[in-house]
Amino acid sequence: MSRIETIISELSSISNNPKKAMEDYKKETGKGAVGVMPYYAPEEIIHAAGLLPVGIWGGQKSISKARAFLPPFACSIMQSVMEMQLEGVYDNLEAILFPVPCDTLKCLSQKWKGTSPVIVFTHPQNRKLEAANKFLAEEYRLVREKLERILDVKITDEALTKSIDIYNENRKVMREFVDIAAAYPQIIDPIKRHAIIKARSFMEKSKHTAMVKELNSELKSLPVEDFTGKRVVLTGIMAEPNEVLEILKENGFAVVADDLAQESRQFRNDVPLGPDPLYRLAKWWQEFDGCSLATDAKKSRGPMLIDTVKSSKADAVVVCMMKFCDPEEFDYPIYYRQFEEAGIKSLFIEIDLETTSFEQTKTRVQSFSEML
Amino acid sequence: MTDTSNMSAKELLGFYQEELYEEARRAKKEGKLVCWSASVAPSEFCVTMDIAMIYPETHAAGIGARKGALDVLEVADEKGYNVDTCSYARVNMGYMELLKQEALTGKTPEKLEKSPAARIPLPDLVITCNNICNTLLKWYENLAVELNIPLIIIDVPFNHTMPIPQYSKDYIAEQFKNAISQLEEICGKKFDYDKFLKVQEQTQRSVAQWNRIASLSSHKPSPLNGFDLFNYMALIVCARSRDYAEITFKKFADELEENLKNGIYAFKGNEQKRVTWEGIAVWPHLGHTFKGLKNLGNIMTGSAYPGLWNLSYTPGDMSSMAEAYTRIYINTCLDNKVKVLSDIISGGKCDGVIYHQNRSCKLMSFLNVETADILQKGNHLPYVSFDGDQTDPRNFSPAQFDTRIQALDEMMKQNKEGVSNE
Numbered sequence: 032m033s034r035i036e037t038i039i040s041e042l043s044s045i046s047n048n049p050k051k052a053m054e055d056y057k058k059e060t061g062k063g064a065v066g067v068m069p070y071y072a073p074e075e076i077i078h079a080a081g082l083l084p085v086g087i088w089g090g091q092k093s094i095s096k097a098r099a100f101l102p103p104f105a106c107s108i109m110q111s112v113m114e115m116q117l118e119g120v121y122d123n124l125e126a127i128l129f130p131v132p133c134d135t136l137k138c139l140s141q142k143w144k145g146t147s148p149v150i151v152f153t154h155p156q157n158r159k160l161e162a163a164n165k166f167l168a169e170e171y172r173l174v175r176e177k178l179e180r181i182l183d184v185k186i187t188d189e190a191l192t193k194s195i196d197i198y199n200e201n202r203k204v205m206r207e208f209v210d211i212a213a214a215y216p217q218i219i220d221p222i223k224r225h226a227i228i229k230a231r232s233f234m235e236k237s238k239h240t241a242m243v244k245e246l247n248s249e250l251k252s253l254p255v256e257d258f259t260g261k262r263v264v265l266t267g268i269m270a271e272p273n274e275v276l277e278i279l280k281e282n283g284f285a286v287v288a289d290d291l292a293q294e295s296r297q298f299r300n301d302v303p304l305g306p307d308p309l310y311r312l313a314k315w316w317q318e319f320d321g322c323s324l325a326t327d328a329k330k331s332r333g334p335m336l337i338d339t340v341k342s343s344k345a346d347a348v349v350v351c352m353m354k355f356c357d358p359e360e361f362d363y364p365i366y367y368r369q370f371e372e373a374g375i376k377s378l379f380i381e382i383d384l385e386t387t388s389f390e391q392t393k394t395r396v397q398s399f400s401e402m403l
Numbered sequence: 404m405t406d407t408s409n410m411s412a413k414e415l416l417g418f419y420q421e422e423l424y425e426e427a428r429r430a431k432k433e434g435k436l437v438c439w440s441a442s443v444a445p446s447e448f449c450v451t452m453d454i455a456m457i458y459p460e461t462h463a464a465g466i467g468a469r470k471g472a473l474d475v476l477e478v479a480d481e482k483g484y485n486v487d488t489c490s491y492a493r494v495n496m497g498y499m500e501l502l503k504q505e506a507l508t509g510k511t512p513e514k515l516e517k518s519p520a521a522r523i524p525l526p527d528l529v530i531t532c533n534n535i536c537n538t539l540l541k542w543y544e545n546l547a548v549e550l551n552i553p554l555i556i557i558d559v560p561f562n563h564t565m566p567i568p569q570y571s572k573d574y575i576a577e578q579f580k581n582a583i584s585q586l587e588e589i590c591g592k593k594f595d596y597d598k599f600l601k602v603q604e605q606t607q608r609s610v611a612q613w614n615r616i617a618s619l620s621s622h623k624p625s626p627l628n629g630f631d632l633f634n635y636m637a638l639i640v641c642a643r644s645r646d647y648a649e650i651t652f653k654k655f656a657d658e659l660e661e662n663l664k665n666g667i668y669a670f671k672g673n674e675q676k677r678v679t680w681e682g683i684a685v686w687p688h689l690g691h692t693f694k695g696l697k698n699l700g701n702i703m704t705g706s707a708y709p710g711l712w713n714l715s716y717t718p719g720d721m722s723s724m725a726e727a728y729t730r731i732y733i734n735t736c737l738d739n740k741v742k743v744l745s746d747i748i749s750g751g752k753c754d755g756v757i758y759h760q761n762r763s764c765k766l767m768s769f770l771n772v773e774t775a776d777i778l779q780k781g782n783h784l785p786y787v788s789f790d791g792d793q794t795d796p797r798n799f800s801p802a803q804f805d806t807r808i809q810a811l812d813e814m815m816k817q818n819k820e821g822v823s824n825e
Contacts, residue, residue, distance in 0.1 A: 105765065153563060157578050166571065
């Protein structure tokens with residue numbers, strides 16, 4: 032097995048088995064893990080406490096127990112997270128960090144069915160004002176205090192600054208990976224690309240950085256071959272389950288960039304420099320744009336996507352619409368119109384973590400492929 | 404000028420509602436500014452600046468109640484709005500699209516011509532506040548970008564921990580200052596702080612009269628039918644910073660007090676059981692829901708929804724005003740939400756609770772199971788929930804509603820006879 036294959040296989044197995052990743056971390060460090068609910072929680076604070084931040088992204092699941100607590104029009108990802116809470120999947124987490132950037136998460140933050148303590152904080156939405164940074168830094172100060180109390184640790188500014196550096200390094204390496212992966216679609220297919228990125232949700236970041244760095248350099252040493260398939264940009268919350276990516280792969284699509292909350296949105300900006308680490312983390316949220324969960328009077332998501340299509344020389348955008356996600360659903364009519372005006376083709380597919388039938392997606396992708 | 408002195412509260416309500424729309428149309432014609440506003444966004448700033456106000460949620464509810472929603476929902480649908488999103492937003496985005504087409508082509512689209520609701524002018528700016536949902540952020544982002552007009556945001560962060568911390572009030576108060584400077588720029592004139600104080604005082608007088616009406620439902624039997632609050636709500640939304648609201652609510656409260664004195668009750672001796680309604684009204688089926696309850700002798704004497712506009716604060720104190728706009732019960736943690744509802748239920752001397760599982764409103768639906776469970780453990784009152792929607796008539800089944808309220812009625816009867824429902 033080549034070094035490239037080995038790294039991809041290791042990252043894929045971590046991405047597919049977060050439970051084992053947690054157990055390994057515990058064995059290695061003696062320390063536990065803290066769950067991180069979507070979206071955009073300051074994981075660095077958990078990292079600085081020496082614990083493993085673990086992303087909670089639900090999973091492919093049929094929903095039964097959660098039906099008693101959520102009506103069917105709750106988004107697919109939260110249905111599956113609720114189902115897993117009820118199954119006790121998250122009960123070995125020391126705490127859960129819970130941001131509330133949409134109405135569904137506000138409600139869900141008040142009804143955690145597992146046993147771990149939940150730490151809720153609110154992102155400000157009038158983000159471009161300095162007062163918003165101050166507010167969020169204060170929320171983060173309370174998050175830090177609560178974590179310190181629950182975990183019985185001290186989280187110093189020094190440790191936090193170090194963790195921010197480690198995360199920024201990871202972000203930089205991930206941006207490089209996304210660009211490099213686009214040049215080697217024959218090796219990094221949509222499923223592998225997703226696994227490599229998703230693994231960062233379950234790994235100590237400097238370890239992930241080291242592996243992806245090595246992967247990047249191995250890839251760069253290979254000659255770039257012509258790609259005859261179609262190049263696409265993904266946008267949305269996430270592009271799961273793997274069957275969806277499998278369909279893209281089967282139809283000769285390469286993912287050359289993404290605007291997914293589970294992927295590039297997390298690392299397209301660095302945490303900015305400054306003296307106060309909590310304020311720096313807050314400022315990240317101010318500088319972050321182009322996401323349905325971060326209010327934007329300029330609505331820059333469409334123009335940003337158009338720029339990404341141009342810079343990544345993509346043929347089209349694939350809209351991965353999380354079922355019943357209203358923030359994403361509200362963005363769609365606007366960027367769709369902007370795509371039409373800019374002559375950019377797009378395909379709408381629905382993301383449903385509960386489904387096991389992908390015929391409709393298959394048909395849509397096939398006919399879209401013929402159209403391009 | 405019309406003489407309003409002899410009008411009944413009901414006549415005043417109709418008169419001022421129409422007057423507000425007429426003022427906005429006139430303002431547009433005269434080249435003055437028109438603002439579209441979220442229903443619980445602070446009205447004080449724009450009113451101080453003499454900007455004519457339109458409230459899309461109230462307008463959408465009106466379209467729904469007049470059975471005109473489907474036409475405009477179809478327009479939103481064609482623009483790519485998912486049928487799973489809020490129907491107020493979809494009705495309004497569809498209506499806005501029709502107004503835009505009219506402005507661009509000079510021709511009135513047929514669906515606009517046919518719409519049963521009051522004609523409203525397009526806005527020159529929009530103001531939103533997320534104290535009743537984050538959907539209002541997304542909706543108003545879209546309005547601003549589609550019309551290329553300024554957006555004023557008042558963000559009131561979800562209060563996951565009560566009491567509301569000072570740093571949150573400071574953040575909101577800072578946004579008030581920012582809204583004022585945005586308005587100064589848009590209007591090209593200085594903000595008049597003396598007038599602002601008067602507008603705040605007016606708002607407090609309107610709110611006081613509104614609360615006076617709401618408190619009358621505590622009488623048993625009740626002189627007030629809670630469904631009337633759904634109708635009068637139009638003025639607490641659209642005119643609380645004007646004397647229109649104060650005048651109308653005072654008149655209504657006076658009428659109700661007079662009735663109470665004379666032993667005239669809302670259900671004229673037929674009040675058998677009292678219920679709390681949790682959630683927004685089902686506007687396209689308002690009559691059905693009201694009559695369904697009335698036929699069983701059930702009067703609605705509790706609803707937390709009108710309490711969203713209990714915006715009491717100290718005029719001149721920005722921090723106090725910030726608190727009033729952020730403490731809305733659905734913007735707070737479950738413990739506080741339950742506390743507010745519990746007071747509503749006991750204040751209304753209710754025998755049971757109806758929860759509206761509103762397809763349009765995730766925030767007012769996703770905690771209903773837990774809310775109902777906690778409340779029931781405390782007050783031992785029966786409850787039911789039904790599936791509905793505030794403006795999309797397709798998401799409500801009259802038969803399901805009837806069955807559920809019959810079940811509630813049965814349980815309330817048993818409860819009154821001392822049979823446990825637990």
